[in-house]
Amino acid sequence: MIRLLLLGFLLLPASVQGYSLSPQQIAPGVYMFEGATEHFTRDNKGDIANTGFIVGEDGVLVFDTGPSRNYGQSMRLAIATVTDKPVVAVYVSHHHPDHFLGNQAFGDVPIHALEHTIETIRRDGDAVTDSLYRLVGTPMAGTEPVEPGELVTLGRQTVAGRDIELIAAGGHGGDGHADLMLLDHASGVLFAGDLVFHERAPTTPNAELGQWHDALDRIEELDFRVLVPGHGPPARGPEPVQQTRDYLRWLEEHLHEAAAAGLDAAEVMYLDLPDRFQHMGVLEQEYRRSVAHLYPDIERATLRDVREP
Amino acid sequence: MNKLICLMAGVCLCLVGVAHAATEDPMRSPGWRIIEQRFFADQTVVFDDRVQVLAPQSAEDTFAVPGFVRVDGIEDIERLVVITDLNPIQRVLEMDINDAVKPAVGFRFKVQQRTPVRAAVQTSDGTWYLGGTWVDAAGGGCTAPSTASADPDWANRLGEVDAALWARDDGIQRLKTRLVHPMDTGLVDNIPAFYLETLELLDEKGDVLTSLSIQAAMSENPVLSFDLAVDGPVRLQGRDNQGNRIRGMVEP
Ligand SMILES: [Zn+2]
Numbered sequence: 001m002i003r004l005l006l007l008g009f010l011l012l013p014a015s016v017q018g019y020s021l022s023p024q025q026i027a028p029g030v031y032m033f034e035g036a037t038e039h040f041t042r043d044n045k046g047d048i049a050n051t052g053f054i055v056g057e058d059g060v061l062v063f064d065t066g067p068s069r070n071y072g073q074s075m076r077l078a079i080a081t082v083t084d085k086p087v088v089a090v091y092v093s094h095h096h097p098d099h100f101l102g103n104q105a106f107g108d109v110p111i112h113a114l115e116h117t118i119e120t121i122r123r124d125g126d127a128v129t130d131s132l133y134r135l136v137g138t139p140m141a142g143t144e145p146v147e148p149g150e151l152v153t154l155g156r157q158t159v160a161g162r163d164i165e166l167i168a169a170g171g172h173g174g175d176g177h178a179d180l181m182l183l184d185h186a187s188g189v190l191f192a193g194d195l196v197f198h199e200r201a202p203t204t205p206n207a208e209l210g211q212w213h214d215a216l217d218r219i220e221e222l223d224f225r226v227l228v229p230g231h232g233p234p235a236r237g238p239e240p241v242q243q244t245r246d247y248l249r250w251l252e253e254h255l256h257e258a259a260a261a262g263l264d265a266a267e268v269m270y271l272d273l274p275d276r277f278q279h280m281g282v283l284e285q286e287y288r289r290s291v292a293h294l295y296p297d298i299e300r301a302t303l304r305d306v307r308e309p
Numbered sequence: 310m311n312k313l314i315c316l317m318a319g320v321c322l323c324l325v326g327v328a329h330a331a332t333e334d335p336m337r338s339p340g341w342r343i344i345e346q347r348f349f350a351d352q353t354v355v356f357d358d359r360v361q362v363l364a365p366q367s368a369e370d371t372f373a374v375p376g377f378v379r380v381d382g383i384e385d386i387e388r389l390v391v392i393t394d395l396n397p398i399q400r401v402l403e404m405d406i407n408d409a410v411k412p413a414v415g416f417r418f419k420v421q422q423r424t425p426v427r428a429a430v431q432t433s434d435g436t437w438y439l440g441g442t443w444v445d446a447a448g449g450g451c452t453a454p455s456t457a458s459a460d461p462d463w464a465n466r467l468g469e470v471d472a473a474l475w476a477r478d479d480g481i482q483r484l485k486t487r488l489v490h491p492m493d494t495g496l497v498d499n500i501p502a503f504y505l506e507t508l509e510l511l512d513e514k515g516d517v518l519t520s521l522s523i524q525a526a527m528s529e530n531p532v533l534s535f536d537l538a539v540d541g542p543v544r545l546q547g548r549d550n551q552g553n554r555i556r557g558m559v560e561p
Contacts, residue, residue: 205369262475262483264415264534265375266363285367292369296532303471303487306545306557 019047019066019074019139023082026226026234027187029055029162031082033066033075037200037232037281040067040098045139046132047071049098050228052191053079054184057161059088062109063182063191063228065102067132069143072102088160092148093180093193093230094173095120096203097128103146113148114168116178121147152180162186167222169195171212172230178206179215188225195219198232198240199279201286202247204293209252216245232281247277251290259299265291332356336441338425340394347399348392348429353436359383360440362391362428367445373417373528374444376401378428380412383438388431389414393444395424397496398526406430408538410510410519411481415534418526419494420446463491470545470557482537484510486545487530488555494525505531505555508547512539 023031032052036044046067053075054061060079065072079087092100092113100121103111113121125145133140156165163185168177172194182191194203195215219227219241229240258268269288277283332354334341345354363377378391389412391401396419406412412430427441469489476482488505495502504525510518518537537543545557 262473262477262485262534264377264485265417265532266365266377266415269365269375270363288365289369292365292373292375296373299485299532300471300487303473303485305469306472306486306559307468307470308556308558 019045019071021047021071021074021078023053023078024234026052026228027184027189030184030187030189030226031055031079032228032234033078034233035066035098035231039282039285040132040135042135042137042139045071046098046101046136049096049194049231050234051075051099051102052189052228053087054162054164054187054189055083055085056088056159059085059160061160061162061164061182062087062090062106064093064099064193065090065106065111067098067101067136068140069102069104070139070141072105075102076105085160090148091152091166091180091182092117093191094178095124095128096173096194096205097132097145099193099230100148101129101132101140101143101145103148104142104144107146110150111146111148112150112152112166114152114177114180116170116174116176117180118148118151120174120178121145156185167218169211169215169218171195171208171210171215172202172206174206175208175211181219183222183224185223188223189228190219190222190224190226191228192219192230192240194230195244196227196229196240197244197247197280198227198229198235199243200232200281201277201283202244203286204251204290207248207290207293209248209294212248213245216241243280247280250274250277251287251294255291255295255298259295259302262302265295265299268295336425336427336443338394340399340425344392344394344399344427348390349437354429355436355438357383357438357440360428360430360438362426362440362442364426364442364444366443368420371420371446374420374426375415375417376426377415377534378413380428380430380438383412383430383432385433386412386430387433388429390429390431391416391418392427392429393418393420393424393526394427396421396526398494398524400524401426401526402521402523404521405519407519409512411536411538413534413536415485415532417528417532419528420444422446463489467491468553468555470555472543472545472557472559474543474559474561476540476561480538482540482561484535484537484543484559485532486557486559487532488547489530490549490555492525492527492529492531503549503551505547505549508533508545510535510537511544511546513542513544515544518543 035048051064090111165183167181170178368374386406423445472486493503508521547555
């Protein structure tokens, strides 16, 4: 419904809908587009996640495609300012809309993803696209969810002449293999997707916290030199992993303590948050969303069956 | 959607009709004139910051938005009502307040669109004191079937009562309960209204501590929190609009 209404805006000048993406080089032949550490707004056009690309001998590899068709098209224009090699493969980290709704702009390229990602986009793609139209508006014009067509081959492999490793983990996008990471061995750049957040509070709509912690432990064991988180600035060390782990551990303990004290969910949403997390973007909003996601199950465990016949 | 259009049309008519005589709403809700006429006609209404509603600014799950009412420093409260101005079903719950039951309640509600959620408390002299907050909705919580309606097992679980009591340092006993019920609004095609409509809390001797009247604007499998000024076990008993009864007894 909202999407149909917005078609009326398609005639607006391209500049209104455009994104001015400039590639940030983080290692030889490796670039990223850094999103705002914010929530979806009309002002930021939904550009809140990091995407990136790697220039190989025979072509370009793209990691995540952003929140809209226009964003994906802007990525391609920006890539063309760096190299005239063709994009030969796209990898989608997980099923959240800020990471895959630019797929439409790569219709001529194989798009690879985990089975969980493909199935979830098939099932929920329309609904999440609708909700982004509501939140972001005009920059979404023309965007439709495109399901990745290729089941990703995991492990170390050479693609477009580049020695890369595709690693499956879980915990952020959901249960099991729901999050895909890409490690470029020559440069040591790890695209970690949303398993890692940096200077921005993690989101938890599909979180499986135990698996997420396992994934963070695994990331620290990987041989990377530059870490590109799903959201927030890149880093030359493991600090973003530690930051994500610290926040998620605190969150889980804090919610269990609140439930053990009998607090209601709305009361928990308005508790004070520790100083050490105040530097994170959208801390209060994400914390309150996490209460909505995680607290119902945690508080349920504090209640017992008191039914009488 | 039709319901909403009707509601909005009503709002406009009402604005024309009674604007000059009415109380100014600090929340500037387009639904306030209707709410005022429907719930507070010819009564004294005071907007008062001491009546607080805690709720998220934006609903993560429009079928289950947490809300909590707390009131500090208003004496002799006898009634507490929770109202969402711009939902098809505006009243969420209504309950008695007295020496045994503090003016505080936690609940989960459905939102159809961006709406104020208000608490109104009435003191013994008849005055209503109101406070509230806006909640934004991304989806339409009131007109899609709740998940329980699609769950073939819900009928077996209907009437389940989970609960616990917490003795707090301030002498208040917190009661939290979860009641299994689909809470169907009747606004979705082919699913009749089916919801818990009353809940009573009683003490060990069987004396009623408070009675609640509940609407289907409350979420599926309602979770409710209460602050009691009495110790000891609490009995819960309720009934839905088809006459099914629920009963539970929670020990400290
Ligand atoms: Zn994500």
